[in-house]
Every structure is written in structure tokens, then in C-alpha cells.
Amino acid sequence: MTRLEELPVQLHDIEKAHELLDGVIERTPVAHSRALETALGSPVFFKAENLQRSGSFKVRGAYVRMAKLSAEEKARGVVAASAGNHAQGVALAASKLGIDARIYMPMGAALPKVTATRSHGAEVVLHGSTVDEALAEAKRYADETGAVFVHPFDNADIIAGQGTLGLEILEQVPDVDTILVGVGGGGLLAGLSVAVRAKEKQLGKKIRIIGVQAEHAAAYPPSLAADALVPLKKVTTIADGIAVGRPGQMPFDIIKELVDDVHTVSEDDIARALIFLMERNKFVVEPAGSVPVAAVMNSAIKEKYGDLGTTVCLLSGGNIDPMLMLKVIQRGLSAAGRYLTVRLMLTDRPGELTSISSIISANSANVTGVNYTGASGALSMGEVFITIDMETKGHEHCEEVLGALKEAGYQPIVVY
Structure with missing residues (x-):
């Protein structure tokens, strides 16, 4: 095992970087999440680097x-x-x-x-x-x-600069037990882990460091398992900020020595987390910045580690395209059971839409959009497909609406 003092980036490099950045960047705030503390049973904080100059770390x-x-x-x-x-x-x-x-x-x-x-x-x-x-x-x-x-992550000075976030987190949340960080190429996670591990002796405790990747852009788990860089054949995720198909060699060498685990989250997990941050903390965070929160909200990480103690989720950026935000919000609401889109085949005759609308209304769902199409090889003459968007109140409510439509003789297909 490589010793801390043998790694290519050291604490003194990060401290010098911290001095260089004085007056150049913002010291971003830390926000407490009461909702996630209730869910986890221990304090949860957000390091709001989405508020940094240029919108990210x-x-x-x-x-x-x-x-x-x-x-x-x-x-x-x-x-x-x-x-x-x-x-x-x-x-x-x-x-x-x-x-x-x-x-x-x-x-x-x-x-x-x-x-x-x-x-x-x-x-x-x-x-x-x-x-x-x-x-x-x-x-x-x-x-x-x-x-x-200027490489985005595979460089010692880049890693040292990103590592200044580790120093800030320890100063702002000195009793932190667990830090979750989104991972693309690995420069942020590597630099932060050097800073934290170098300070642990002074703090007198071990801090758990967990990287988080989108499941369809997760090059670190197979690379760590193989102890070698394993490039992905395909990368597809809404978290474009961490959509990197091959880890950086220098970050990888540091992460494999210092980081406890790299966890993966689904696209729906990411969308739910993004909406949670908007609704509960009024933070605009891009999908890549929300993956640590997605990991906390996903029960899998709590099942694996049990009590995470005082937890800090690093919100690495807030640069999200408004068009992507619309799509992510729709996906996140759907994943939470608050938005339902169904497709039905109907007989093209007067009164059909009224019947369906009455069923939906009677079950307290709110229709927000309707779309017809009669151009499909799957349809017979006199038949149409109709797609209905509606606001719902959770997964149980969705099932109630679907059950009512089926009971009336319709065969709804869930689109979202």
C-alpha cells in the first residue's frame, strides 16, 4: 500500500493552492438539511459549491x-x-x-x-x-x-486546487464523519481525500470518504476492481459534468489508496435529488452536483454503512441547461409518483375523452396535457392513441388512477 507521503499531491500543495486562491474564489457556504437528517437519523450538510464563481468547483x-x-x-x-x-x-x-x-x-x-x-x-x-x-x-x-x-483532472496542480474544498469542509463542519463527492475523472475526489486524510491525525478520528458516480458513467468501480484503468465503451447520463469514460491516472492512484468506496446511483435517483434540492433548500444544482444527495436519499447506502454520522454532501456545480432542467424535473416528479403519463388506445368516437377525463377527475388527478395520434400501424380504422399527462400525489395515488382506468375497461400503458 502506498503511504500518504508518497502520493503525487501532498497537504502542503493543497495549502499553497489555498493561499493562491485567496481573493480569487468564494468561500461557499454550508447548509443544513433537516429533511435528510430526519431520514438518516444524523446531521446532513450541503457544501454549496454550486454557488462558486463560474458555477462550480x-x-x-x-x-x-x-x-x-x-x-x-x-x-x-x-x-x-x-x-x-x-x-x-x-x-x-x-x-x-x-x-x-x-x-x-x-x-x-x-x-x-x-x-x-x-x-x-x-x-x-x-x-x-x-x-x-x-x-x-x-x-x-x-x-x-x-x-x-490544462487537463480537467489528471494533473497535480489541478488536484491540489480542488483539494482546497477538503480544507474548507473540515473548517466549516469540524465534526464531519462522512463526506460524499461526485466523481467524473476523479480530480476533485482525489484532492479532497488527500486534504482530509492528512488532517485526520490532527482531528483524532477516521472520516469516511465516498465517491458517487452515475451508474451509466461509472468507470471507477471496474477500474478499482481491476486495479487498472478500465475505459467504458459507452457513457450515457443526464449528469454531463461527470460523464467521463476513463479515470485519470493520477486521481486513480490517489483514490484507490485513500477513498473508502465509490457508490453508483440511477438516473431516477439523480432526478429526484435535483428536485429535492430545489424544493427543500432552494438550490439550483446540476445533475452531476446532485449525485451525493442522490446517494443519501437512496436507501442502499444506508443499508451498506448503517449510521453515516455527520454527513457532508458536496454540491459540486450549478450549471444546468434550462431545457435539461425541464426534462430532469419531469423525470424526477415521475420517479416520485408526482407526475404520470399514460398512453391508451381508444375508439375514435365522441365522448371517449370525456369518459376518461371523468375517471381521472374522480380520482383527484389533474390533467396537464393531452395528445392524439391516429397514424400507427398498430391501430385499426376508427382507433386512436391518446397520451395523457397528469399531476399525481405519490405512487399509491398513481396506482389508484391506473386501477380506475383498468376497471373502466381501458388498458393504460405507463410512459413516465
Whole structure:
């Protein structure tokens, strides 16, 4: 086993990064969650890095990396690749340091993130369909031009900058027992774990550190099992901020030594957590930033560890595309049984919709949308498909509405 003092990032690196960032970033607040404390039986806090400048933690590592460049390196400019948060962090840091920045972003990057990156003065180039493809193009550009490549997670200065969050959490919640952190490439989790592990002796206790990944973008569990980097063949998740198909080598080397576990959550878990944060704490958090809360809300993590003690969930970012937010809200409400969409086949005759509406109304559901289609090979002449959206009051209420429709002779198919 590698000793803490043999790792490529040390506590003194993180403390120097903390000094560099003084006056550059915000010391983001910590908020208490009464609702999750009731559910867990122990205190739960949110480290609200979604309120950070540029909307995420990424500016920490980006600024530290770029501030340490030589004058000659700064003159050559920097290049980076990102789905959005690292892009904005690099762009903001470059504007503060007077460095030209070129950022490669995937073609599907959220428009608000692209716009925000350009607003800091960076040149944005859309390339490829994934972050990995954008990364490859950014590296090619660096090799061709001499621009300094600023990796989003696989760099010691980046990791040290992100690790300053570990110092802040320990200062703001000194009695913390468990810290949950979302994981993409691993720079944040690696830096935070170095800071926390180095301070444990001073604190006189062991702190549980758990990484959290989206289940369809979870490269760390198989990589940790194999003790080697295992790239994913496919990455699909609403949490675009952690949609990374291959861990960084340096973060991986640190995480495998210092982190207790990497947990995965479903897309529905993430959507529920995002809505919970909006409703209960009035926080706008992107899906990648909500995965620690998704893990706490998922009973699996409590079943595995029992009492988590005083818990801190790191809300890593708040940069969410409003269009994605609409989709996530719909999915989250559906997962919570508060939104139901059904599809039915009807005889195309007067009064059918009225009958269905009466059944839904009698069972206290509220119709919010109706859509007809008669163009389907599965339909006979005189038949139509109708899709109905409705507000419901939980899973039991959904079952009541569905049961009433079936009892009336209809065959509703649940869409959401």
C-alpha cells in the first residue's frame, strides 16, 4: 500500500493552492438539511459549491494550474476541453491572469455553458460528440501550437486546487464523519481525500470518504476492481459534468489508496435529488452536483454503512441547461409518483375523452396535457392513441388512477 507521503499531491500543495486562491474564489457556504437528517437519523450538510464563481468547483484547480505557469508558458496561451464546468473555470482563470484560452467542447454541450465560457473571453471550438473526443482534439492542438494543455483532472496542480474544498469542509463542519463527492475523472475526489486524510491525525478520528458516480458513467468501480484503468465503451447520463469514460491516472492512484468506496446511483435517483434540492433548500444544482444527495436519499447506502454520522454532501456545480432542467424535473416528479403519463388506445368516437377525463377527475388527478395520434400501424380504422399527462400525489395515488382506468375497461400503458 502506498503511504500518504508518497502520493503525487501532498497537504502542503493543497495549502499553497489555498493561499493562491485567496481573493480569487468564494468561500461557499454550508447548509443544513433537516429533511435528510430526519431520514438518516444524523446531521446532513450541503457544501454549496454550486454557488462558486463560474458555477462550480472547477475554477479552483484551473486557477492554481495556470497561476503557476511561467511567463513564457502564459504567453503561449492555454487550451482545454470540457463539457462545460472546466471550460468556464479555465476561461475565468485565463481572464484573471491575462492568458489567451482556447476551449474545445463537445457538439452537444449545453448552450448556457458555451455562452458563459465565451463571456469570459475564451475562444470556444465545438468538436466531437463526447468529452473524450474533445480532449483528444485539444491535445492535438497543444502539440501543434505549443499552447499549454490544462487537463480537467489528471494533473497535480489541478488536484491540489480542488483539494482546497477538503480544507474548507473540515473548517466549516469540524465534526464531519462522512463526506460524499461526485466523481467524473476523479480530480476533485482525489484532492479532497488527500486534504482530509492528512488532517485526520490532527482531528483524532477516521472520516469516511465516498465517491458517487452515475451508474451509466461509472468507470471507477471496474477500474478499482481491476486495479487498472478500465475505459467504458459507452457513457450515457443526464449528469454531463461527470460523464467521463476513463479515470485519470493520477486521481486513480490517489483514490484507490485513500477513498473508502465509490457508490453508483440511477438516473431516477439523480432526478429526484435535483428536485429535492430545489424544493427543500432552494438550490439550483446540476445533475452531476446532485449525485451525493442522490446517494443519501437512496436507501442502499444506508443499508451498506448503517449510521453515516455527520454527513457532508458536496454540491459540486450549478450549471444546468434550462431545457435539461425541464426534462430532469419531469423525470424526477415521475420517479416520485408526482407526475404520470399514460398512453391508451381508444375508439375514435365522441365522448371517449370525456369518459376518461371523468375517471381521472374522480380520482383527484389533474390533467396537464393531452395528445392524439391516429397514424400507427398498430391501430385499426376508427382507433386512436391518446397520451395523457397528469399531476399525481405519490405512487399509491398513481396506482389508484391506473386501477380506475383498468376497471373502466381501458388498458393504460405507463410512459413516465
